Amino acid sequence: MDRLDAMRLFARIVELGSFTAAADDLNLPRATVTHAIKGLEERLRTQLLQRTTRRVRTTRDGEAYYNHCVRLLADVDAVETDFRETNVQPRGRLRIDLPAQMAKLWLIPSLPAFFARYPQIELDIGTGDRLVDLLREGVDCVLRVGQLPDSGLVGRRVGTLEQVTVASAAYVRREGSPRTLADLQDGHYAVNWASPTTHRSEPLDFMVKRKRREVVLPGRVTVSGVEAYLSCCEAGLGIAQFPRYRAAEGLASGRLKEILPETPPPSLPVTVLYSAHRQMPARLRVFVDWLVGVMAKQL
Incomplete structure (x- = not known):
């Protein structure tokens, strides 16, 4: 060697x-x-x-x-x-980590076109929302939603996600639909979301005249998984906030009702992250460019 x-x-x-x-x-x-x-x-x-x-x-x-x-x-x-000659096809294996629902709805259905263009690239795909240590875990890039801590990684913004505040139809029938933030704080309760990294419950966020306002509501249940968060909301256990695409099916079917649309939650940034410590290989560069293109069509 x-x-x-x-x-x-x-x-x-x-x-x-x-x-x-x-x-x-x-x-x-x-x-x-x-x-x-x-x-x-x-x-x-x-x-x-x-x-x-x-x-x-x-x-x-x-x-x-x-x-x-x-x-x-x-x-x-x-x-x-x-x-290296520019006409050489990128090749090799990439390890990537994606939010599960985005992967299911948008990215995986678009992969046949990616492989048709880059047939010598192989992908090892993980799905989740946890904080991945790229260097320690040998991951080449991750796609993440929301504000990110300073990690020393290179971040490339790919878009933003509109958010929505919702409650189940059963919750609205039982508790009523608040018309203002003052109504919201008068007897309503939330499905509390606990950050998987800090384990602290996060407040509900609203944009009021371009200013961010946090509202803390009591809750009967606290979760740290996206699927459990949605399930608890649909079961009528409280008010919750999601990217609109996550709540779209429930809103269309009537299981969920949008509340306080005049004061929506702030939009969430979507970012692709990769290591700053290495020269970016061609296979990673073309994948990131493809990922940005796919997300641009959806956001």
């Missing part, structure tokens, strides 16, 4: 936190990985990694060497990209 390959291997071990995961990711025997890292440490005359029963961590020298590797490998990838 030459030095560049050893650097790539070392970087993947650090990013995935595991010799076995790096071996699987690079399709190498575990023995080859162990031998290569041992040789690298002997050549550098320092310990780069600390092995525990659960995880592999960098030493102080290992962290410094990893940062050098990332910059050097990015430069090498950039040079190769600059000199």
Whole structure:
């Protein structure tokens, strides 16, 4: 194994936190990985990694060497990209993570056209709304909805989602439909949404004369999953807020009723995120461009 390959291997071990995961990711025997890292440490005359029963961590020298590797490998990838012929088809596997309902409604039905254009790209698709650690989990990009914490990732805005405040038809018959925010705070209750990352219940949000206003309502149930949130609302357990596309079927069938349409929730940004630490490979670049195009038609 030459030095560049050893650097790539070392970087993947650090990013995935595991010799076995790096071996699987690079399709190498575990023995080859162990031998290569041992040789690298002997050549550098320092310990780069600390092995525990659960995880592999960098030493102080290992962290410094990893940062050098990332910059050097990015430069090498950039040079190769600059000199690569433009008519070469992007190829290889991408690991991506998408919100489940968006994937089902918009993205997966559009994939046949993507594969027709890029037949040598393979996709490993995860669906969920949790915070994914791209480097540690070996994920190339994620599509996320809402305001995002500062993560050091590159973000490309692909659009915004209109939101709507709803209650079930049964809830409206039983409790009435509030006409103002003052009515809302007089005896109504919500299906409370708890952030999967902070585990704190989030208030309902409304736009009043272009200003954001938060309303905290009592709730009989608190959930942190999108499907459970919708199911609880449809069961009449309280008022909730969704991107309009998520509530569209319930509104069309009459199971859900829109309330307070004059003071809607603020729109949610939709962003594709990928690592800033590597040169963007062609397969990721064309996928992100395709993803932006698909979302632009829907939003």
